[in-house]
Amino acid sequence: MNTHEFRTHAHELADWMADYLERVGEYPVTPPVRPGDIKKQLPVAAPENPESFASIFQDFREVILPGMTHWQHPGFFAYFPANNSEPSILAEMLTATLGAQCMVWLSSPAAEELEERMMEWLRDMLGLPGPFTGVIQDTASSSTLVAILTAREHRSGYEINRRGFGPADRFRVYTSTQGHSSIDKDVKIAGIGIENLVKVEVDETFAMIPSRLEMAIQEDITEGFVPLCVISTIGTTSSTAIDPIGEISRICRKYSVWHHVDASYAGTALILPEIRWMSDGVEGADSFVFNPHKWMFTNFDCSAYFVKDKQALINTFSILPEYLKTPEDKLVNNYRDWGIPLGRRFRALKLWFVIRTYGISGLQEKIRSHIQYGQWLKQEMHNTPGVELMAPVPLNLVCFRFNSNKQTTEKEVDATNARILEALNRSGKVFLTQTKLNHKVVLRFVAGQTHTSLEDIQNGWRFIYETGRSMCNEQ
Amino acid sequence: MNTHEFRTHAHELADWMADYLERVGEYPVTPPVRPGDIKKQLPVAAPENPESFASIFQDFREVILPGMTHWQHPGFFAYFPANNSEPSILAEMLTATLGAQCMVWLSSPAAEELEERMMEWLRDMLGLPGPFTGVIQDTASSSTLVAILTAREHRSGYEINRRGFGPADRFRVYTSTQGHSSIDKDVKIAGIGIENLVKVEVDETFAMIPSRLEMAIQEDITEGFVPLCVISTIGTTSSTAIDPIGEISRICRKYSVWHHVDASYAGTALILPEIRWMSDGVEGADSFVFNPHKWMFTNFDCSAYFVKDKQALINTFSILPEYLKTPEDKLVNNYRDWGIPLGRRFRALKLWFVIRTYGISGLQEKIRSHIQYGQWLKQEMHNTPGVELMAPVPLNLVCFRFNSNKQTTEKEVDATNARILEALNRSGKVFLTQTKLNHKVVLRFVAGQTHTSLEDIQNGWRFIYETGRSMCNEQ
Numbered sequence: 001m002n003t004h005e006f007r008t009h010a011h012e013l014a015d016w017m018a019d020y021l022e023r024v025g026e027y028p029v030t031p032p033v034r035p036g037d038i039k040k041q042l043p044v045a046a047p048e049n050p051e052s053f054a055s056i057f058q059d060f061r062e063v064i065l066p067g068m069t070h071w072q073h074p075g076f077f078a079y080f081p082a083n084n085s086e087p088s089i090l091a092e093m094l095t096a097t098l099g100a101q102c103m104v105w106l107s108s109p110a111a112e113e114l115e116e117r118m119m120e121w122l123r124d125m126l127g128l129p130g131p132f133t134g135v136i137q138d139t140a141s142s143s144t145l146v147a148i149l150t151a152r153e154h155r156s157g158y159e160i161n162r163r164g165f166g167p168a169d170r171f172r173v174y175t176s177t178q179g180h181s182s183i184d185k186d187v188k189i190a191g192i193g194i195e196n197l198v199k200v201e202v203d204e205t206f207a208m209i210p211s212r213l214e215m216a217i218q219e220d221i222t223e224g225f226v227p228l229c230v231i232s233t234i235g236t237t238s239s240t241a242i243d244p245i246g247e248i249s250r251i252c253r254k255y256s257v258w259h260h261v262d263a264s265y266a267g268t269a270l271i272l273p274e275i276r277w278m279s280d281g282v283e284g285a286d287s288f289v290f291n292p293h294k295w296m297f298t299n300f301d302c303s304a305y306f307v308k309d310k311q312a313l314i315n316t317f318s319i320l321p322e323y324l325k326t327p328e329d330k331l332v333n334n335y336r337d338w339g340i341p342l343g344r345r346f347r348a349l350k351l352w353f354v355i356r357t358y359g360i361s362g363l364q365e366k367i368r369s370h371i372q373y374g375q376w377l378k379q380e381m382h383n384t385p386g387v388e389l390m391a392p393v394p395l396n397l398v399c400f401r402f403n404s405n406k407q408t409t410e411k412e413v414d415a416t417n418a419r420i421l422e423a424l425n426r427s428g429k430v431f432l433t434q435t436k437l438n439h440k441v442v443l444r445f446v447a448g449q450t451h452t453s454l455e456d457i458q459n460g461w462r463f464i465y466e467t468g469r470s471m472c473n474e475q
Numbered sequence: 476m477n478t479h480e481f482r483t484h485a486h487e488l489a490d491w492m493a494d495y496l497e498r499v500g501e502y503p504v505t506p507p508v509r510p511g512d513i514k515k516q517l518p519v520a521a522p523e524n525p526e527s528f529a530s531i532f533q534d535f536r537e538v539i540l541p542g543m544t545h546w547q548h549p550g551f552f553a554y555f556p557a558n559n560s561e562p563s564i565l566a567e568m569l570t571a572t573l574g575a576q577c578m579v580w581l582s583s584p585a586a587e588e589l590e591e592r593m594m595e596w597l598r599d600m601l602g603l604p605g606p607f608t609g610v611i612q613d614t615a616s617s618s619t620l621v622a623i624l625t626a627r628e629h630r631s632g633y634e635i636n637r638r639g640f641g642p643a644d645r646f647r648v649y650t651s652t653q654g655h656s657s658i659d660k661d662v663k664i665a666g667i668g669i670e671n672l673v674k675v676e677v678d679e680t681f682a683m684i685p686s687r688l689e690m691a692i693q694e695d696i697t698e699g700f701v702p703l704c705v706i707s708t709i710g711t712t713s714s715t716a717i718d719p720i721g722e723i724s725r726i727c728r729k730y731s732v733w734h735h736v737d738a739s740y741a742g743t744a745l746i747l748p749e750i751r752w753m754s755d756g757v758e759g760a761d762s763f764v765f766n767p768h769k770w771m772f773t774n775f776d777c778s779a780y781f782v783k784d785k786q787a788l789i790n791t792f793s794i795l796p797e798y799l800k801t802p803e804d805k806l807v808n809n810y811r812d813w814g815i816p817l818g819r820r821f822r823a824l825k826l827w828f829v830i831r832t833y834g835i836s837g838l839q840e841k842i843r844s845h846i847q848y849g850q851w852l853k854q855e856m857h858n859t860p861g862v863e864l865m866a867p868v869p870l871n872l873v874c875f876r877f878n879s880n881k882q883t884t885e886k887e888v889d890a891t892n893a894r895i896l897e898a899l900n901r902s903g904k905v906f907l908t909q910t911k912l913n914h915k916v917v918l919r920f921v922a923g924q925t926h927t928s929l930e931d932i933q934n935g936w937r938f939i940y941e942t943g944r945s946m947c948n949e950q
Contacts, residue, residue: 001832006561007493013565014489017572018482031584035806039588046596049834053562056831060569064824067585071575079582079798082818084574086481087528090488094535096567096774097492099559100546107554109506110542113514121521138613139816149664164668165640181796182817188791189624189815191666193639237798293818299571300818316663321656323554323712323910323919327897331510340664340815341614342657343557343768343775349539356531357476359524422802435798444798 001053009053017089021072028428029073031066038067074449074456075430080237080265080397081448085297087357091350092299102344104324105332112333115348122304122351125360126270126290129283132306135313135338136347140264141182143289143305144231146317146339148173148190150287150307151229151258153316161316165191171228172220174198176208176243178236180262196225205392206241206437208232214251221255229258232285234278235266238435238444239391239399242266246281253284261288264303268295269367269395271360278394295370296363297450298354302347305339313338366450370396373447373457380461386472387465390437396447399437402468414441420468427467430460476528484528492564496547503903504548506541513542549924549931550905555712555740555872556923560772562832566825567774577819579799580807587808590823597779597826600835601745601765604758607781610788610813611822615739616657618764618780619706621792621814623648623665625762625782626704626733628791636791640666646703647695649673651683651718653711655737671700680867681716681912683707689726696730704733707760709753710741713910713919714866714874717741721756728759736763739778743770744842744870746835753869770845771838772925773829777822780814788813841925845871848922848932855936861947862940865912871922874912877943889916895943902942905935 001009041063070076072084102111119134137143153161156169171192175183177199187197198220201212217227230252232243245261252259261282267290269275282288288306292298307313318337320329336342358366374396381387381400391399401417417434418441424430435442445464447457476484516538545551547559577586594609612618628636631644646667650658652674662672673695676687692702705727707718720736727734736757742765744750757763763781767773782788793812795804811817833841849871856862856875866874876892892909893916899905910917920939922932 001561003493003496003561006496006565007489009561009565010489010492010568011486013568014482014485017485017568018478020572021478021481030581033584035580035584035803036588038585039592042589042592044592044595046600046830047834048836050837051831051834053565053832056562056828060824064585064589067588068573068575069581069583071573071582079576082574082576084571086476086478086484087531089568089571089574090481090484090528092571093485093488093492093564093568096559096564096571097495098543098546099557099564099774100543101554101557101775105510106505106544107546108544109508109510110513110539113511113542114517114539117514117517117519120519125521139818141816141818145815160666160668161663162668163670164646165644165666167642169640171639181794181799185792185794185815185817188636189664191635191640193635193637195638237796299574300576301816301820317660319656319660321712323908324656325909328510340620340660341616341776342660343614343616345776349535353531355521356526357528359522359526361523362525433798434800 005053021086024070024072025074027070027073029075029431030069030425030428032428033067038063069431072449074452075460076449077445077447077460078431078433080294080446082293082300083295083297083448083450084299085354085450087353088297088299088350091353095346095349098346100346102346103336103342104326104334105328106326108346111346111348112335114352115335116333118348118351119304121355123306126267127276127279128288128306131308132288133310134304134306135335137303137305137339138301139303140262140289140291141185142340143303144182144260144262145186145189146305146313147258147260147287148186148229150313150316152190154258154309154312155226155228158315170225172196172198172225173229173231174200174213174216174227175231176200176202176233178202178206178238178241179231179233180237183231202241206236206239208243208248210244210247210251213248217251217255217257227255227257229260231260231262234261234263235395238437240266240395240397241391242278242394245279246284249281249284259285261285263288263290265291265294266395268292269371272364272367292351295367295448296354297358298350302351370448370452373452373454374398376454377445377447377457377461384465386469390440390442398445399435399442400445401440401442402472404472410440416472417441417443420471423471424464424467429463480528496561499545499547500549502545502548504550504906505544505900505903507903508542513538544906547924549927550935551924552920552922552935553906553908555769555921557768557775558770558772558923558925559774560829560925562828563772563774563825566828570821570824573821575821577821578811578817579801579809580803581801583821586821586823587810589827590810591808593823593826594779596830598781601742602751602754603763603781606783607763608785609779609781610810612778612780612814613776614778615737615764615766616660617815618778619657619735619737620661620664621780621788622733622735622762623661623704625788625791627665629733629784629787630701630703633790645700647671647673647700648704648706649675649688649691649702650706651675651677651708653677653681653713653716654706654708655712658706677716681711681714683718683723685719685722685726688723692726692730692732702730702732704735706735706737709736709738710870713912715741715870715872716866717753717869720754721759724756724759734760736760738763738765740766740769741870743767744846747839747842767826770842770923771829772833773825777826845923845927848927848929849873851929852920852922852932852936859940861944865915865917873920874910874917875920876915876917877947879947885915891947892916892918895946898946899939899942904938
């Protein structure tokens with residue numbers, strides 16, 4: 001394909017892309033396919049000879065698209081969103097075209113400096129403290145791993161990096177029972193072991209109970225463990241519970257424990273002054289992560305990781321082989337030393353496009369409306385007989401279940417709700433995911449799509465309610 | 476920005492993108508900027524109110540672009556390429572628009588199944604053994620970390636994941652003195668410690684000496700260490716040296732050591748039957764990585780990781796919280812359990828577009844031509860007085876230095892070559908990077924850009940030679 005043909009096809013795609021964004025609601029939100037349905041349509045071997053773009057693009061539309069879950073669909077209320085926006089897509093077009101590697105300053109000077117500036121913008125927009133320095137990681141899983149590894153090395157005097165674990169390195173890591181599953185994964189990767197991840201009890205709002213954290217730390221010290229790191233959460237995945245950051249910070253400082261704040265979803269809401277209470281005391285934390293790729297209209301992947309002691313981060317990850325030395329090494333940020341992978345995409349560009357296109361006020365307006373939808377849903381469910389709210393709704397995630405009087409045992413209620421979820425997700429109209437809270441099956445409804453309107457939320461809820469009610473009545 | 480405006484801007488960008496690809500050679504390959512030059516042009520605070528796309532795009536062209544290193548420039552001979560292609564960019568446009576998350580089958584069924592198929596295509600195109608199963612990771616740094624962690628867990632019976640390191644887990648990892656710096660980083664992250672990374676001596680071609688590897692393993696066993704993993708390299712970063720994979724595999728099997736093959740750059744060349752000798756014996760290896768994002772015309776990031784014992788990989792990384800359970804879990808690949816991050820981009824699409832657009836024959840033709848350019852350069856340098864080849868040239872990376880008779884000490888030769896490199900890279904015409912081989916400063920010339928022609932290579936070499944010669948004469 002030469003650049004002349006590329007120009008033609010890029011214009012074709014520009015129209016298709018705009019059409020897709022206009023019509024995404026017309027697709028089934030999850031596809032009516034079974035495992036293997038797509039793969040069997042794909043030849044088992046790569047083609048020997050070139051194929052035309054027309055046939056490739058046709059297969060994209062006819063084979064791939066009917067097998068996609070449409071994450072930007074107005075009926076997508078599942079997981080947390082990985083929301084997207086027009087300026088973010090435009091930036092990704094440029095990023096793909098430049099094809100630049102952003103591992104060291106010299107390999108992409110403007111990308112490195114734009115990343116510095118964007119992380120300062122984000123820090124200030126969220127009201128994070130000035131000493132925090134930011135860097136873009138791929139996901140919150142990686143950001144939290146980076147935090148745990150930095151804590152590990154900082155605590156060991158960078159000795160585990162040098163000699164591996166020794167008998168004295170009996171670390172303990174703490175999070176609430178609602179902490180994200182990536183923390184489990186991260187303590188394994190870091191060599192600490194899942195048995196040394198202490199899940200601290202939560203209160204009735206599913207927030208960590210600080211006194212229980214302190215008790216666990218004290219017990220561990222008595223037993224000869226080294227309390228290493230606490231991971232608190234602003235907006236847990238199950239129910240957007242909000243841990244008391246300030247109290248946890250105070251405990252961490254008292255016992256010299258690293259405090260990492262996982263705000264991967266809800267962090268975006270900190271751009272609203274009226275929501276800033278969620279992060280009270282964050283100045284006592286050591287590191288903080290939130291994902292613009294979840295709720296800030298920025299294409300996946302883009303995880304914003306902030307750390308107070310930048311040098312501890314760099315000491316943990318720095319490598320300097322001969323072939324990566326540059327004359328500017330002492331003057332610049334070489335982000336290869338700020339995380340796990342050496343190679344890095346130019347991800348700051350989309351942040352710049354998104355923040356400037358919306359402006360802070362535009363971002364605030366959208367986030368505010370999403371929270372209002374969440375509160376509308378909460379009120380609506382509260383007023384609806386047979387529907388039970390299962391957790392507080394501080395933001396825009398509503399946890400609920402159907403529970404009409406006919407059912408008696410919890411097991412039956414669980415089974416009914418699981419069946420309702422399955423039916424909903426087979427409909428192609430809405431997509432929700434489940435969790436468990438207090439051992440009960442709970443449905444999650446997240447109102448955080450970029451272009452979602454109150455009408456979308458109302459239509460979604462009406463369909464969910466009617467489906468659920470009729471299935472309850474069939475019992 | 477609404478979709479109507481998006482359509483207009485996407486068309487504007489389509490033209491700009493095609494123009495850029497046509498004219499990339501007109502930019503200075505590295506920009507004439509100093510640290511801080513770009514950042515000071517960027518406002519210290521995010522804008523309160525929305526800005527127009529026109530002004531954002533103008534700033535992109537006037538502030539960002541003049542500060543970029545142009546990785547697709549015909550004078551880019553540095554590092555290894557992160558090459559790109561028209562079909563890959565087109566696929567990235569679609570990926571960005573769909574904004575899909577590919578963490579589990581249900582979250583993007585077609586993406587998961589296309590990834591399965593693409594990894595089968597790549598496995599077969601490279602002649603890798605049938606039992607190898609593939610998954611896309613972001614970079615080779617991460618792929619090799621995944622390999623080391625899988626080796627660690629497989630060896631410990633998944634006990635380190637459970638309880639952390641114990642006193643018996645005194646692991647040793649092996650690579651050659653030419654192994655990539657990410658291996659250093661990875662053994663640190665995995666908790667093994669850099670002191671337990673054994674750098675095995677190389678022969679005069681910079682390839683690992685298997686007998687030295689076996690000696691090191693035996694010594695370590697005697698001293699009570701547990702030999703865990705050998706990382707051999709097909710195409711080292713310094714000089715594309717090729718370790719003897721078959722012999723290393725035999726040693727690994729003898730001592731029950733995991734054998735991971737890092738072919739991150741040179742792996743692409745295995746699509747040429749006449750180059751397949753490089754991987755002789757790979758069927759004895761446990762895992763293998765190569766990066767289509769380096770030399771296979773596929774946008775960064777896209778690292779293809781293959782493992783023989785798929786279940787060992789999954790056992791190492793699997794997590795299954797309530798909110799990620801899906802009805803299909805037993806029937807499908809949930810790639811969140813195949814690596815570090817939970818969230819995953821839809822990266823299989825660009826592989827599909829690239830492989831089909833070129834066809835195997837088209838890819839082979841390009842790779843063959845790049846190798847021919849490397850061989851042309853080698854011959855040319857060999858015939859040029861005052862230029863010294865510093866390593867064998869099996870592929871398309873040529874390691875050389877200027878060494879006219881006037882200089883006497885090695886230190887002076889090093890200093891001259893460092894000055895020449897600086898002058899070349901200040902020119903904006905070519906971009907090269909350095910390494911050290913046998914403690915000597917060496918310049919690296921990689922001929923692997925997607926659209927590079929023999930003429931580009933000849934022009935590049937002429938400019939390099941004239942600059943170097945005149946600087947040597949000035950001594």
